[in-house]
Amino acid sequence: MFRGTFSFFITYLLFSSTFATTDPPSEEDDSCGIIDALPYIVVGGGALMLGGPAALGYLGFTTKGIAAKSIGATVMKIGAHMNGGGVAAGGLVATLQSLGTKAGTTALGWLGAKGGYYYHKYFVCEKNKKSTSKDAR
Structure with missing residues (x-):
């Protein structure tokens, strides 16, 4: 099961990613392409696929519902109180x-992959852009 899910996850990443950009190619290599983001995508997706169901539990x-006297039950109680019951x-x-009921490793893998991509895009690439703009001065 895990091997099939992981294979599907990697195939999904490769085929759903956009390889073409609408911006003209720049003269500098800013290392912010999809190939550079791939390690972040795989690590984020793999981490949530492996650790996500355990963390949700x-x-x-859980797969049987929200456990009594748990953090999930407290969050549900607060949410129900705020929404009028x-x-x-x-x-x-x-x-x-x-996600907990289905133990949705595919959905969790997708969320982790998106998180890894956005981490690369907004933290790694922005940090590189800021450091190269300071060096240009």
Whole structure:
């Protein structure tokens, strides 16, 4: 099961990524392409695929429902109190419970891959751009 899910995850990453950019090629190599982001994507996706179900279970979002006297139960209680007695569909508690019930390694892998990509884009690339702009002065 894990091998099939991981293979699907890698195939999804390769085929769903955009390789072409709309910007004209710059003369500098800023190392912010999809190939440079691939290690961040794989690490983020793999980390959530392997550790996500365990972390959700620890928080109380199990395959049988929200565990009593857990962090998940407390968050559900607060959310229900704020919404007048019901948990909002599509909210944080409902989403985490859905992921915990299905033990959705594919969905968690997708979220981790997106997180790894955005980490590379907004932290690594922005840091490189800032350091090269200071060096140009």
